[in-house]
Amino acid sequence: MKRLIKSGLMFGNLIHVASPALVERYNRALKHLTGKQTKLTDFYIDISGYSPEIGHELDDHLYLNHMGVNRQFILLTTAQKDAPLLNAKFSTSRGILRQFIEKNEAALFSLTTRDAVAGELVNSVYDMPDPARLMDIRKITIEADTTNGAIAKAEELDTKVDRFMTEDDAWFDDVLIAEMIGLAEQTGDVLRHPVMLKHMEFEQQNFWTEHFGGIYVFQKQELPGAITCLPRHEVQHIPIDYVIDLSERNRLANFLELNGLVEPIVKARGIDAAAVLKQKMDFILVDALADEGINLRRRAPRDMRRLAREHADRLPDEFHALAALVNWAENKGRWPRITSEDPAYFYTLRAANHADADLVNMLLSQLSPKDFRQLFICHKQLFYALYDGWSDTKKDYVVEYLKTEYQVDKVGAREALFGHEPVMKEDPVKTGPGGPWVAHRGTTDEYEDMIDRVGPWGPVRRG
Known part of the structure; x- marks a missing residue:
């Protein structure tokens, strides 16, 4: 550390x-x-x-x-x-x-x-x-409040000032006036230097908690559910419609899609999707080669491509699936069939434009942990826990990258990864063959019709 x-x-x-x-x-x-x-x-x-x-x-x-x-x-x-x-x-x-x-x-x-x-x-x-x-x-x-109760005293002074201004005989109430002067000596001029705090309440219906091994709670959705980091059978009953654990990839993908919580990176407006996917490929490459005795520090993009070619047989499925997606995005290659069971699937998603985008990106970072940058941005506690078990080679690369690439422009990096542009009605989003998702069955037209009705994995039924 x-x-x-x-x-x-x-x-x-x-x-x-x-x-x-x-x-x-x-x-x-x-x-x-x-x-x-x-x-x-x-x-x-x-x-x-x-x-x-x-x-x-x-x-x-x-x-x-x-x-x-x-x-x-x-x-x-x-x-x-x-x-x-x-x-x-x-x-x-x-x-x-x-x-x-x-x-x-x-x-x-x-x-x-x-x-x-x-x-x-x-x-x-x-x-x-x-x-x-x-x-x-x-x-x-x-x-x-302050340790000497300044806010409570200011509220008390405010109440007495109201009495003084509204009650007919208050001008002749020496006790009230003395109390006001005594409180004012403690609070100071509350008109010039306000000490009252706004009463604030916050809804907490969609959130992550570290309790019970980690649980993501989504109570505000049309299909409310809880996503547990521990296996579902190890977590006691949660009174909510759907309880899903991280290993149930198809159910989890279904839940996120039907609630409109995610969107494919290749469909997102205002970002360079191919560049984002290439960076994810680099991070997966580093994870795969970190124990091979290769110096990974300060590697230019062409060096990373050379390493990928030289060690293609050692690279995991996530890398090859993202490479196929980049090929489709940049070179009009064949649309890759990436299902929710594919280890690359959650690497291809980001949160849609809604109030709980940070929470969803936090969940996605846990589902795609080889993308250490998103993990660092969205789920630091998990990043620190995983970092402790990485090899020194990977630690060196991660620290160098975050220090020289991310820290120098945090706002720009976050905008490039998670920023949203408003969708104009007269400028519809274009997608590739079969739309941004992978058709599990049927023709492209049938698949797009099916998405409109129930989402790409079929309906979630209550009960």
């Missing part, structure tokens, strides 16, 4: 807490939330205020996330909005924290100049004894 840390690919963008004043504020908030304190004089924190160093010191890396259910947070600066979330138990947590900070940035900036803001992502679930409890998580609300 040292390669990743030195290259800024792990623990990057964490906030350094080094000044005595900030350490003291952090300790006040930590004691307020957990009853614990740190003896460290400097440490790094993520968007939630979690510190790996403090987790090690306390021998509890869930010290701000008891039982991995209701994440607590400590904000020392609004700059935390750009930090990662470490040890995430739910895919939605970082997005919720970032939105909370951005929507309340002015108030939080004012509050954190004097104190730490401590809070919690609250839902109706307090533990996670079985997967069925996941279905009870529907809404997340945020509760937050």
